[in-house]
Every structure is written in structure tokens, then in C-alpha cells.
Amino acid sequence: MNAIKFPGFFLLFVSFLLANDQLEDLYKQASFYENQKEYKKAMEIYKKIAIEEKNANRIYFDEEKQIAHKIATETLDKIDDEETEKTIQQILAKSFDLYAYEENYFLPFSYDSRQRDDRKQTEAKFQFSVKKPIISNFLKMNETFYFGYSQTSLWQLYEDSSPFRETSYRPELFVELPYGKKGKTVIKGFKFGFLHESNGQPVEKSRSWNRLYLTSYFQLGNLFIAPKVWYRIPEEKNDDDNPDIEKYLGYGDLTLVLPYKSHTFKLLFRNNLRFNKDNKGFVQLDWTFPLLGSKSLFAYVQASSGYGDSLIDYDKEINRFSFGISLSR
Template sequence: MTRLTHHLNILLSTLMLCGAACLASSATAGITYRLEQTHAVPGETVNVRAVLFNDSDTALTWTTPKNLVLQWRSENGKTIRSLAYLDGAEAAINVPVNNFVKLSWRAVVPSEAQGLQAVNIEGEPTLMALDTSPKEHSLIASGPAAVPVIDAGAASAGSRSDPPLPENVVAAAGATADQGPPVTARYGLASNSNSAFENFRSAISAYEPIYFDVGNKGGKNARYQVSFKYRLFTPNDPENPEFVDNIYLGYTQTALWDLHSDSHPFVDTSFKPSLFWRKDALWQSAQKDWFVGLATGVEHESNGKSGDDSRSLNFAYIQPELNYRFDGGSTLTFAPRIKSYFSLESHNPDYADYAGHVDWKLRFAQDNGLVLTGLYRQGDKGRNATQIEAAWPLRRTFLNMNGYIHVQYFKGYSETLLGYNHKSDGQVRLGIALVP
């Protein structure tokens, strides 16, 4: 065997091993089930919850079954079969790459079910448990287990009992003599926490894009924006929110920063508080590919300055949002914001002549991929503004970090509130976005 042949064999073997490793670790799609309740008596309704997940590299289409066949098996081996009924209508669900969909079926506990039941979904390797005994006789819901925590598998030769763990080890795990700690609450995952911080954290979310970009046309400069929204009411039923559950307070701050001058002054900053109602899907097609959302509210914008540099405006708006989900795992959104101004300040009464009454927005977003956004405004007498943005996740680069690499192009009027009636030449800025 020549040296060249030997090296080629080594290379081929390496490639085959790498390919096998990739196949062995390839992502999959599937569904997991669980019972929402651990205790229910005969005649009561229980909920079978499911998560349909897609960790593969292609979009998944799955038709939800109207019924699941359940097997109920008691401790003495008695078997009962019944049906669980889908919440909602049957539909072909599109699950994008790296996404999931929650589903639910309702089932009534059979009248003949007694004691602890092993519940199986026929055709699935899923086994769940439900205690159907009255609570005072329940094996699960009757009370804590007043037995020691043992060192499982540590039984000595000739003994069938594992010894109890030392008290300090049990205490370090957060357990008492008869009950362990609720894991979700202990590690900050409790969804029903009533603390002020938990309520705040669950109500706040992203609103407009958050980015910091730097350009060098006409001297080094930066443009940045921070934004968030706050849900005013917590839904009693998150899966079926009421009208008031979609009311938000919003805040956005945009600034243009001069990095070229000696003192690095801010050219202008816009402060934009808002109050609005928003729902992402007022209507959606049976195939879940088309869906229509709506946002409407009022917004105030000012630059916080006084005297001749003071600028402020108020407007009410309505923003219909037409969305289309592609099978490949991306979404195209057309969302024109139609504005009606009121209470314009005396320093900028002609603002609408430069910024127009409609923000024409178009957005294309791949799941965990490229995000493209376009904004166009048309004022009077040919005055207009164009803003184009592109973002790419940094986790998909050699940096492997959070956030996005962000590129923004702007040309036209109203880049700042102070200079709304001055036309900006085309400017490209590059930076990082937290929310594209």
C-alpha cells in the first residue's frame, strides 16, 4: 500500500465516522403527551396535553387527530378503553423549524375506574398515571409521604433495604422530613408566582427592534433604539385571553449620536410612549398558513427639548397585519400603520407634510435565520423616506453569541424629530441588534 493510498483511507474513514456521528445526532420531530391532572374521580374531565415539536431542518405538517384512544389499567389488571376528544377542529398544522405547537384533548374518567390507573394512549409509547380514588383514600393526593429519603441502590450485601441519607444531605436538597421542595418555585420557574418581580417579568416583552448601529458618512455617528411593551392585565386563561388582556403600554427611544465631534453630543433623541391594543391572530386559515393580526392605539413622540428646538406630536393609529407562513419555516408580513395626527406642537405643525400618514412596512423573517425589514413613508410634494434593515443571528456565525448582526440603510426625511424637515442622504450603518 502506497503512502498516498494509506492517507486516502484514513481520510475516508474519518469522513465516514463524522457522517455517522452527524446521523446519530440528527434532530428529529415528534410529540409528547402528559396528563394535566394527577387526581380525578370517575365522571370528572381530565386534559391530555401534548407538545408537537419540530427540531428537524425542514418544516413539519401534521394533521391533528380528532380522537385519541385511551387505555385505563387498574392495579388488578382490569382494562377499560375510552376516547379523548380534541379541543377545537381537526386541522393540518404547519410547524416551522425549531418551533412547537401545543395541543389538548378532553377525556372523562370512566365510571368503572377505581384506584390508581395507568393511562396509555394506544399506538404511542406513552404511559401516564391518574389516581381516581376519593381524596381521603387517595394514594397520591392524600398527603405527604412521611418516610425517609433513602440512598437508592446502596443496600449492603444480604439486605433488601437501602439506608436513609444523612439529614444534612436531605436538607441541602431542600427537602423536609416528609416532603421535597417544589422544583419550579425553588429555581425561579413557577408560573403562578405572585411576587412583584415575577409579575413584571411575565408581563414585559419585546416591541419594536432594539439595535445599536454605527456609520461613517459625514463623520462617525451612531443610531440606536431601545423598545419594550408591558401587558396591563394577566389573562386568567392564557389560551383564551379576553379583550382587556391584549392592552399594552409601550415605550420606544431612538437616538442619533454624533461620535465625530469633540464632545460626542447627541444630535436628537425621540421618546415615544404609547397605549395600544394588539392581537397577533384575529383570524387564521384552516391550514394555519395565513393569519391576520391587528394593532391600534395612540402614541406620543417628543425630543425632550425646550425653546426653538422643542418638537412633539401625537397620533392615533390602526395597523392591520397580513401574515403568510411558508412551508420552509419563514413568515412574510405586510403591516401598514395608518396614522391620524392631533395636538401637533407649534414648532412642527407641518410634520405630516414630510412624514406622511402611512408607514408602509414589509418584513420577511426566517425562523432562526435572516430577517429583512422595509419601511417607506410618502409625504407631500415628493418628500419621502426609505429604511431597509437586515439581520442575521450571531449564533450562526463563528462568534456563536446571542443577538444579531444588523445592517440599516436610511435615506429621506424625518430621521430625527428635530430635523424632520431636513433630508438625510443615504447612510449605511452596521452594528448589533438584540431584537431585529
Template sequence: MKFISLFFSILLIFQGTSFAQEEQGLKFLQLHKFNYLHPYSYTTSDKDTGKRSELKYQFSIRIPFFGDGSRYTLFAAYTQKSLWQIYDKEGSRPFRETNYNPEVFYRFGGARVYSDIGYAHESNGREDPESRSWDRIYAKVAWVSDLLNFDLNIWHILVEDQGKAQFPEKTEPIKDFYGHGDFRITLKMDWLFISTLTRFNWSTNKGAWETDISFRLTENFFLTFQHFLGYGDTLRDYNNYTNRYGIGIMLNR
């Protein structure tokens, strides 16, 4: 519980700082991707270790280096996603997986249509045979309206590491499951928010579908439900088919 309290405290500080500075036009520290805490996340898929029920959270911020804040800006960003076996008392409640995702990107355009060009690294910080990482360059185009958002993200993988598997014949390229891009559509209402992300590799017929549904509780807190179906829930499970459900709190959307 101390960890959860600390997590929320940090996010609230970041969120308050971001909102306050945005009102002043500074925008020094901003929330990037979704920031959420799922105290209960359940997968129906077989896992190599631990229990099916666990805690999942994602923490994501970005900092602008230079630009005018509207037409063009260079950002550095960091996202961390973790699965914590908090209900595995017998196993000392270990972290089953953590993915670290730093990136640098240049954003240009306006409030309604903008583009990002960037470089991203993602890894799980483990040793072989569980080491996973991939580096990519990407280009993203986003269309924003009062009701709907559309985001198209295309990437080219520069290098990837699936770890020195105990069974080399089972080692498969990450790109076979993550493909070459993703597409997100988002419905935005004051009380309801639905966002769906999909990616697919047409060569291998592998992909994933993730939907986040949230309801406003207060000005800055949202009750959220998440469903993930497919490959790549985490880097460790990049080639394992996963069906996951989660419920918790979201701090930005």
C-alpha cells in the first residue's frame, strides 16, 4: 500500500505541475501517454510464473527542450509499465515485468493536426534468456477534434533483441508480433472516454487490440477499465497470446 500511495503522490505532483504551468504557457512538465494504476489486472492466458491476478501500472511524462509550444517542439519522454505480483504472498510479491521506454521526438503542426518524428527505445532490463529490447524510429500523424481523435503511427525497427532463448527455435522476431505501426481512435466526452489501439502484421497475421474505457470521477480522476487481446502485452510476453482485463484509476486521458 505504501508503494501505491507513493505512486499516486508522484503522479499528482506531476499532474498538478503540468496543469499549472500549461495555464501559464510554460508547459515544462507534461503527462505523455496514459497514466494509470490497475490494482486488479487479470489475465486468462497461461503465464510462465506467478498468479493470474496482479497489479498493473503505467507512468508516462515528457519534457519540452525547445520550441514555441504550439507549432513545433522537441520533446524527451519516458514511459514505464510494470506488472506487480502483489497477490502472490507465497512468492514474496515480485515484479513480474517492467518495460522502460525512453524516447525523443519532434512535434510540429497545429492544435487540430500535428505530426511527430522520433526515436524510441524499449527494454525490460533483464538478463538472458529473458532480455527483450527494440529500438525504432517512427512517424506519427494525429487528427484532433472536440469529439474524436485519430492517431496513425508508423515505425521502422532499427535493432531488436529477443534474448538468448533456452530454445532458439522458439525465438521469433519482435516485428512479427508488433508489426510496423499502430492506429488509435478515441471518443471523447466529458463523462465518457473510449480509446482503442490496434496493430497488426499482415505477413504473420499477428497483432493486438487494446481498449481503455474511463468515466469521470472528479476533475482529475477517472475510473478506468482496460482490455488487452493479442500479442505484446509486455516485452516478456511479446510472442505469447494474452487476454487481460484491468480496472483502476486513470489520471489523464
């Protein structure tokens, strides 16, 4: 089955790369007209970009829908009820709209500066993250409700048995609310959600917590600022795997994102705001840029230092340097 579908997947992949090239050309055209103060022409191109991006994101699912339609029309007996016919096609297609959420990357080289008894210093790190829109404008505020899922793994790739040392699972429900108008205010939107994070380990290594969080988005030129605060939902004392996690991760973080030409720089700060000997913090820098001129594959460099590098190591100070590739940014 995989051998049969591979050519189709390859063609779709090539189409996706070509679509990204076309989108970049459209962005250049729109920017040109905007700089020339021909805003009407620029807006027409931006509308076209929105349509193209929507189509590009759904290219894989569209192929599945076409296959489902072919099966339904050429193989299955016709059902008189139109609504039932559509339901059958949905069942056959198994289609669902998924979009990249946080970064999706694979870092085959990830080096911890300190030697530790339970691991090699060099391992692999990768992350998978998607979101699915659930409903839009339900509250008539142009908001969108999402389900998100992210998974980050630390893989002892260079050990003999190559075990997965840690995997963090982060399902969440959230709503994004745009705010203000172009050129009128520096604040651009809000995000409010519920996040569960756990690692699925046996009791002695189990870690988990639940949070409600609020993020605000600001724009200053090409600098984007996102302060985030959270509230940990209390747990029963006997069920709490990490009762002191806030001592290390605090109650929020600050993210700065700076796109510059084809590069992106992302800086994350976190501190527990205890201004004494118990002060704990964390900082992480992510740098991405196109790999070999590609429009959809990026080189990824990550450097981090402090507490909370992973859920299993939330109470350990770790200095890590990693590099690899990313499929989104």
C-alpha cells in the first residue's frame, strides 16, 4: 500500500514546494504595491494569498477527499439522501484540517554540557505540534477555538539500545482573539487556554500538571512580543508528582520573535521571580533559516540554559546546544 501511494505523495510534496514559491512571489508583489501606496492592489493580492495558503494547507486532505468521492461515486451503491451521501464521503476520506502549531523539528545533535549518570551527553531531540480549528466567531468577536497537540521527545539515539529518555505530551484547548486594527495599536491579540502536560512515565518518574494560561501579542515593527501568565490548577497532595514545579518554572514567560529577511530569531525568558538564593530561570534562543534555498525546510539551531529544559528535568539546571532541521517556524 505504501509503495503504491508514494508517487502521489511525492507529487503532492513537490506541489507544496511550488505553492510556497508562488506565495513568496505574491508577498513580494503585495509588498511592492503597499510601498507604492497602491493599497487597493495590495489588498487584492493579500486576499489571493489567503486563498492560496488555505489551499496549500489542505492539499493532502483534498487528495483524500477526491479518492473518497471516486470510491463513493464509482463503487458504492447510490444513496438517495444527499446528506447521507456526504456523511459516507467523510467516513471514507477520514479528512480533518490540521495546521502547524509550535515548531516541528528534528535535532539529531543535542548536547548537554554536564555529564549525568543516567544518560549520554549527546542525544536527539524532536518535536511534533499541530492544531485543529473547532469553531470560529461563535462569540461574534472574530475569535477561533482550537484543539492543539504538541509532543517533545529526548531520544538517546547514540546509546546501544537507543531508548527514548523522555517524551512530554501537551494537549490543550484554547481560543485566539484578534484585537485592534492595522497601525492603530501595538497590541494585536490574545490567547486563552487550558493546557495539560505529562510524560507518561512510571510512578517514580511520572510528571504532570494542568494550567490555565493567558497570552498577549504585541508588535513593534518586525519585533513580536508575547508575555504569558499561567495559573496551575491544584491537585490532591497524594496525586501531585511535582508539587514544587512552580519553584522552578514560575508563573509565566516572555517570548520575543524577530523575523529578519529569511531568518527568524526567537528568544524565550522564564523566571520564578524569587529574588533571593531560590531564584531560578531559563532562557532559550531558536534560530531558523532556509536550508539550501528551500522554502519549506529550515535549518534549526537551538541554545538553552536554566531550569525546566524538560518535564523530567524541571528541577535540574541544564545547558543545551542543538541543531537540525525544522518543517515549520
